[in-house]
Amino acid sequence: MTSKKDLQIASLLAVVLFITGLTCYAAFPPPAPNEPVRLMFHNAAGKVLFTHGVHNTEYDVSCLDCHHNIEDDEIYNCSECHEATGDESMPGRTDAFHAQCTGCHQDMGAGPVECNSCHAI
Template identity: 40%
Template sequence: MTSKKQLLFAYGLAIHLLLVGIICYAAFPAKAPEEPIRIMYQTNAGKVLFDHYTHTDATGYGASCFDCHHHPMDDDSALIACGECHQVPAEDGAKPDRCLDCHDESDIEDTEMISRADAFHQGCIECHEQFEKGPQSGSDNCSKCHVL
């Protein structure tokens, strides 16, 4: 049998190691990624899981941020989510009707505001056709993207 002194030493050591582990875990947390890794879009047609890595990595589609986040051009610090402009109208109808509601005409190319669903469908389908993956234009196969 072990002595009481050895048992107390083992318990004390275990408690100290546990405390050191907790402090190290809290002091050095994993860095959050600068961009979301995956985004789950809730839609009427079913959920769509978007994976940034697949779209931006060279082994995937190799898209740059500005291939999708088309405005503002070449300004990484000002990248915003699509839904900031291309919104689903609120119950009171509050959403920008045109890009010119917030921007000068000289700052942007297209001044008509399209819905978020139309923006995704146009942009995503066009890009996926280039890579011959995913939905094709005019396809009724919604389950290629709306999988959940």
């Protein structure tokens, strides 16, 4: 049978190891990825969740397939050029996303093309 002193030592050891693990987890977080893992687009038709990882690794889509404005290895945010509403010289964000995403899905024969498939959240 285990003595009371052995149980106290085991409990103290468990607490010390838990605190050590928690301290190491807080002190040494994993590095942030270079690009966002997921993006949530908020809009009137319903939120759209986009995952870079799935498109990049599973579908082998390169950065240049979507980010057509890469200069000096720097990728710009779509909103830097595509404003909420577009004009003759530059399509708005909604039109640009629909053309880029739906067009690629149709060209590749994969991915959703129906509105409620992306605007599901």
